[in-house]
Amino acid sequence: MKLRDLGEFPFLRRLQQRVLRDARVQVGIGDDCAALFLSGTTLLTTDTLVENVHFRREWTTFPLLGEKAFAVNASDIAAMGGEPTFALLSLSVPQDTEVEDLDAFFDGFLRGAGTCNTALIGGNMSAAPCWMIAVTLLGHALHGIITRSGAQLGDDVYVTGTLGDAALGLRVLQEGQSGAHAEEAKARFLCPTSRIEISRSLATQHLATAMIDVSDGLLQDLGHICEASKVGAEIEGERLPLSPSYCALRGEREWDLALTGGEDYELLFTAPMTQRATIAEIAHATHSTITRIGRVTTHSQGIRVHAADGSVYITPQAGYDHFRAE
Amino acid sequence: MKLRDLGEFPFLRRLQQRVLRDARVQVGIGDDCAALFLSGTTLLTTDTLVENVHFRREWTTFPLLGEKAFAVNASDIAAMGGEPTFALLSLSVPQDTEVEDLDAFFDGFLRGAGTCNTALIGGNMSAAPCWMIAVTLLGHALHGIITRSGAQLGDDVYVTGTLGDAALGLRVLQEGQSGAHAEEAKARFLCPTSRIEISRSLATQHLATAMIDVSDGLLQDLGHICEASKVGAEIEGERLPLSPSYCALRGEREWDLALTGGEDYELLFTAPMTQRATIAEIAHATHSTITRIGRVTTHSQGIRVHAADGSVYITPQAGYDHFRAE
Numbered sequence: 001m002k003l004r005d006l007g008e009f010p011f012l013r014r015l016q017q018r019v020l021r022d023a024r025v026q027v028g029i030g031d032d033c034a035a036l037f038l039s040g041t042t043l044l045t046t047d048t049l050v051e052n053v054h055f056r057r058e059w060t061t062f063p064l065l066g067e068k069a070f071a072v073n074a075s076d077i078a079a080m081g082g083e084p085t086f087a088l089l090s091l092s093v094p095q096d097t098e099v100e101d102l103d104a105f106f107d108g109f110l111r112g113a114g115t116c117n118t119a120l121i122g123g124n125m126s127a128a129p130c131w132m133i134a135v136t137l138l139g140h141a142l143h144g145i146i147t148r149s150g151a152q153l154g155d156d157v158y159v160t161g162t163l164g165d166a167a168l169g170l171r172v173l174q175e176g177q178s179g180a181h182a183e184e185a186k187a188r189f190l191c192p193t194s195r196i197e198i199s200r201s202l203a204t205q206h207l208a209t210a211m212i213d214v215s216d217g218l219l220q221d222l223g224h225i226c227e228a229s230k231v232g233a234e235i236e237g238e239r240l241p242l243s244p245s246y247c248a249l250r251g252e253r254e255w256d257l258a259l260t261g262g263e264d265y266e267l268l269f270t271a272p273m274t275q276r277a278t279i280a281e282i283a284h285a286t287h288s289t290i291t292r293i294g295r296v297t298t299h300s301q302g303i304r305v306h307a308a309d310g311s312v313y314i315t316p317q318a319g320y321d322h323f324r325a326e
Numbered sequence: 327m328k329l330r331d332l333g334e335f336p337f338l339r340r341l342q343q344r345v346l347r348d349a350r351v352q353v354g355i356g357d358d359c360a361a362l363f364l365s366g367t368t369l370l371t372t373d374t375l376v377e378n379v380h381f382r383r384e385w386t387t388f389p390l391l392g393e394k395a396f397a398v399n400a401s402d403i404a405a406m407g408g409e410p411t412f413a414l415l416s417l418s419v420p421q422d423t424e425v426e427d428l429d430a431f432f433d434g435f436l437r438g439a440g441t442c443n444t445a446l447i448g449g450n451m452s453a454a455p456c457w458m459i460a461v462t463l464l465g466h467a468l469h470g471i472i473t474r475s476g477a478q479l480g481d482d483v484y485v486t487g488t489l490g491d492a493a494l495g496l497r498v499l500q501e502g503q504s505g506a507h508a509e510e511a512k513a514r515f516l517c518p519t520s521r522i523e524i525s526r527s528l529a530t531q532h533l534a535t536a537m538i539d540v541s542d543g544l545l546q547d548l549g550h551i552c553e554a555s556k557v558g559a560e561i562e563g564e565r566l567p568l569s570p571s572y573c574a575l576r577g578e579r580e581w582d583l584a585l586t587g588g589e590d591y592e593l594l595f596t597a598p599m600t601q602r603a604t605i606a607e608i609a610h611a612t613h614s615t616i617t618r619i620g621r622v623t624t625h626s627q628g629i630r631v632h633a634a635d636g637s638v639y640i641t642p643q644a645g646y647d648h649f650r651a652e
Contacts, residue, residue, distance in 0.1 A: 026367060026471070027406075027471065027473060030554070031473050031475075031554075032371065032402040032403075032405035032406050032474075032537075032538060032539060033369040033370055033371040033402050033403060033408070033465065033471075034369070034370045035367050035368070035369050035406065035471050036367070036370065037366070037367060037368075038365070038368045039364070039365050041352060041361050041362070041363060042361070042368075043359040043360070043361050044359055044360045044361075044362065044412075044414060044448060045358065045359040045360070045448065046414045046415075046416045046448065046449055046450050046460070047416070047450050048452050048458075048460065050418055050452055050453070050455075052455070053452060053454060076358040077358075077359060079358035079359070080353075080357065080358050080359045080361065086370075088370060088371075088462055089372075090372045090373070090416075090460045090462075092374055092376055092379075092458060121370065122370060122371065123372055124372050124373050124374055126376055126380070127376070127379050128376045128458065129378070129455060129456060130455060132374075132376075132454065132458050132460075134374065134416045134460035136370075136372060136462040138370075139359065141361065145352070145353065145361050147353060147357050148357055148358070212358060213358060228356075228357075
């Protein structure tokens, strides 16, 4: 059935029945606004996925798309040391959208939200020439917030997981490659893993001095930390965490995508050298990889990537900017 | 200059400098999330304007578009008896967008926000095939919230301002009419007046039993109140508040657009009969028109519009649904 045959309001009533009642919510979906009792420090972020800019329908599935729309926002909350709590979803879709596709999208979105104990409290639906998914996510920061501006000279620089897989996955999709490695890279692009658990451990123990999520590429996002903290950074190329798929498809000495590829949604953070053992324990406890990739230097040194033999690695570009001509 | 020549990050840095520092904001634009101390009842709403669905660039100006993007969200906050406090803006625009047009859009948006003492605390920019403006607005409800579900049998039904002008303005634009009346109707479509002041008075004195803003047409929005409150309503056609422009262009006996036209963003509310004098005082104090247009009946009676001679007025359609085929 097409959405134009069902209508917006009947669809929203159906959705309302799927969203669980939540004691924290005074008014949820179905009035002019949602109403909540909030206290302490509330985090807010908003991020949008646009068809044919961020995704192609033929590359993904609607549940994966819904899950990703939630995950990219959850990643921003994690990057501040917080945990997601409530979501608003502004969904613009063509009039001939199939109700089944919308249902599948909400399956994924609500599954992602559910794993973070996050309630969908409101939103908006509108006609549009293509799918545009704007999510606003709230979070709470029980243990204080971790901004981009606290990195200190001599701190270690860490990143979670592996780098460059999402950018590689995008290339795999564009070039139509197949095989197990290609599938793995694709999966990383189509839906990132949220790093809420690692973030919680870092926040609880006040370990990270600055943090950001890698959405526009390591160098660009590290640049944001350096700019905000008025520091520089030195990255050791051989320490960059590369997945087996990355090494197989791209090569372990090809650091370009790991340094500049967007959408990995890993956490990039700085921490004092004295915390190395504690951070290793967190990696162990969360069954995750957390890799020390370099150290914080002075602002005037900028950001440098060097190889073990001391040679400086020159990167082809800084990272992703939506509007810059390539 | 095109946005693709300036780049996203330089544009955001410029914007950051235009947004005033606000003591209520712990972290504003420029980190992964905004961070706020919030307490009491927080209201949240999100609404989107899509190019060629909600507006055409050749019909409006970028400052008016920015102002409207804020106003339609502020209207939802007012409809709950609250006042806007903080805004997030997710803006998706074509890569060849002129920086001057974006600046003009932000002029309007920030002007609208400024009149409501609302701070822009975050957002997102992305490339897209057309302009898509998704706003999330927070508000506080100091005096409790006014939902759609409190209308009582025998209550009066009121509406602020005049009805049908925005729908008329849209027709004027579509048909290219000119003249003073046409200009007035156009202005109502291109940027609605927010009714924050009336809402504040109603909320402070706990006068309204149910409230909604008229975004999809009087009958449809009254239908939402009736559904939520399990009541019906009787509207007296001759009491519908029509502007001089409406009477001149459409005729004072043509109630169709006043009943079903969207985007007026007036407040529609119910209140006990005992409050008539107080509500008249509010209209006087706020220099606004508040018109009693009917009364709340039983659920089984549904919604009926009748003329002074007792005849029932049959409306051609219920109101606006984004996805329903016309």
